[in-house]
Amino acid sequence: MKPPIFRYHDPRTIDETVALLAEYGDEGKVLAGGQSLMPLLNLRLAAPVDLIDLNRVAEMTYIRSSLGDAELRLGAMTRHSHAEFSGEIGRRLPLLSKAVRLIGHTAIRNRGTLGGSLAHADPSAELPATMTALDATIVARSASSSREIAIDEMFEMPLVTSLRPDELLVEIRVGPQPSHEGSAILEVARRHGDFALVGVIARVMLASDGSLESVRLVSFGTGPVPVRLERTAQALVGQHLSASILDEAAGVASAEVRPTGDGHGSEPYRRSVTGVLVRRAVTQAVEDAIRRTDQEGNTP
Amino acid sequence: MTSAHDPCFARPISLTVNARERSVVASTRRTLADLLREDLGLTGTHIGCEQGVCGACTVKVDGEIVRSCLVLGVQCDGRSVETIESVALDGELSIEQTAFWEKHGLQCGFCTPGLILTVSDFLDNNGDPTEDEAREAISGNVCRCTGYQFIVDAVLDAAAHRQDARMTSEES
Numbered sequence: 001m002k003p004p005i006f007r008y009h010d011p012r013t014i015d016e017t018v019a020l021l022a023e024y025g026d027e028g029k030v031l032a033g034g035q036s037l038m039p040l041l042n043l044r045l046a047a048p049v050d051l052i053d054l055n056r057v058a059e060m061t062y063i064r065s066s067l068g069d070a071e072l073r074l075g076a077m078t079r080h081s082h083a084e085f086s087g088e089i090g091r092r093l094p095l096l097s098k099a100v101r102l103i104g105h106t107a108i109r110n111r112g113t114l115g116g117s118l119a120h121a122d123p124s125a126e127l128p129a130t131m132t133a134l135d136a137t138i139v140a141r142s143a144s145s146s147r148e149i150a151i152d153e154m155f156e157m158p159l160v161t162s163l164r165p166d167e168l169l170v171e172i173r174v175g176p177q178p179s180h181e182g183s184a185i186l187e188v189a190r191r192h193g194d195f196a197l198v199g200v201i202a203r204v205m206l207a208s209d210g211s212l213e214s215v216r217l218v219s220f221g222t223g224p225v226p227v228r229l230e231r232t233a234q235a236l237v238g239q240h241l242s243a244s245i246l247d248e249a250a251g252v253a254s255a256e257v258r259p260t261g262d263g264h265g266s267e268p269y270r271r272s273v274t275g276v277l278v279r280r281a282v283t284q285a286v287e288d289a290i291r292r293t294d295q296e297g298n299t300p
Numbered sequence: 301m302t303s304a305h306d307p308c309f310a311r312p313i314s315l316t317v318n319a320r321e322r323s324v325v326a327s328t329r330r331t332l333a334d335l336l337r338e339d340l341g342l343t344g345t346h347i348g349c350e351q352g353v354c355g356a357c358t359v360k361v362d363g364e365i366v367r368s369c370l371v372l373g374v375q376c377d378g379r380s381v382e383t384i385e386s387v388a389l390d391g392e393l394s395i396e397q398t399a400f401w402e403k404h405g406l407q408c409g410f411c412t413p414g415l416i417l418t419v420s421d422f423l424d425n426n427g428d429p430t431e432d433e434a435r436e437a438i439s440g441n442v443c444r445c446t447g448y449q450f451i452v453d454a455v456l457d458a459a460a461h462r463q464d465a466r467m468t469s470e471e472s
Contacts, residue, residue: 002329002334005309005329006329008308008329009308010374034370038331038369038371039350039352039370042331042351042370043350051328053372081364104440105440106365106437106440107365108352110364110365111370111371192436
């Protein structure tokens with residue numbers, strides 16, 4: 001099938017783009033990497049009157065960071081593959097580096113964008129959950145205003161964000177991960193690169209006695225929006241990792257999520273997999289934290 | 301309702317396709333896949349799903365592999381596109397094409413153009429893949445005929461031949 005007729009616009013700057021959105025935003029759609037919107041157009045599940053193509057807005061592609069603890073600023077049109085191979089992101093946001101590697105396949109990552117994935121808000125997607133785990137801030141601009149959206153205010157329902165029709169997601173601001181922090185992202189999918197049935201993200205910091213000083217867990221594919229597994233994290237904080245502690249955490253996680261079953265995975269299956277992935281992700285994140293602490297310790 | 305002269309609906313574009321300058325008046329809703337096949341007569345690029353899932357439509361834009369069913373033709377104005385038709389230089393099969401032939405990595409051939417470009421890009425970035433890495437590299441391309449094992453064999457065979465070619469050129 002072929003896309004329905006639309007009025008095509010290709011602005012060159014953010015100012016031009018938000019002016020177009022002010023006029024056409026209600027029945028129009030913004031086109032970023034196209035890896036989510038083009039399938040919808042091809043299947044005619046979306047029929048925007050106006051299509052505003054961001055691919056010539058050069059000023060939306062960047063990775064900016066300052067020294068020290070200053071946050072990184074990522075332009076919304078930064079391609080997944082750009083983030084995947086960025087040394088800056090690998091060093092300061094290793095979780096993001098790991099997450100983008102799980103997105104689709106090479107050809108998809110060459111076009112798909114960070115901002116596009118967040119604005120699309122697919123509940124099975126890696127990036128909305130990763131940015132939730134990283135406590136990112138979204139910057140949105142319209143012709144008349146600019147605002148910051150906390151990540152917890154961003155995702156409302158499957159495929160629905162709090163962005164207004166005249167707003168453009170322009171930047172993602174996210175603090176560097178502490179250097180001693182360990183992180184992991186795991187997902188279960190039918191083929192590598194397919195949409196995740198369930199995914200879990202873990203960030204951990206270890207106390208000097210090896211116990212879990214801080215734990216953050218986020219799951220995806222387990223409800224309409226990314227889920228912060230707060231009860232599960234609480235069950236782990238202060239504990240030393242052991243098989244029984246992980247079993248308990250897996251149980252809490254399975255009960256904490258409210259997934260919807262469908263043809264790809266039933267509700268009990270998704271609950272069960274959440275528990276399994278929590279166990280694995282926490283274990284991997286702890287191993288990562290130990291490696292990073294050792295490396296720090298050994299640096300002359 | 302739509303005017304052929306209104307740039308919102310159709311516009312003239314110029315792009316380099318397989319090293320040749322091509323100019324075409326493209327409907328703005330024409331995908332790159334359809335532009336290549338219908339407007340430029342390059343039917344080696346195949347359309348399988350039009351959802352970006354099967355990989356049959358894989359081409360290169362500005363040196364990077366993309367799914368041409370998810371790119372609009374007008375987005376390639378001023379850009380360089382390479383399709384499967386550019387691969388057999390002067391009629392001589394590439395290393396990947398030869399490997400696919402010798403290892404029976406194709407039967408009907410529908411998925412093959414997309415796979416050749418995907419595999420070539422993969423081997424450009426990973427010169428010595430393991431079997432697992434080769435299998436993962438093709439996981440975005442659907443094949444209904446071969447059962448994939450022969451394709452994996454072809455990828456590893458192509459990798460080995462690329463290494464041989466590198467060593468030979470280093471010696472000479």
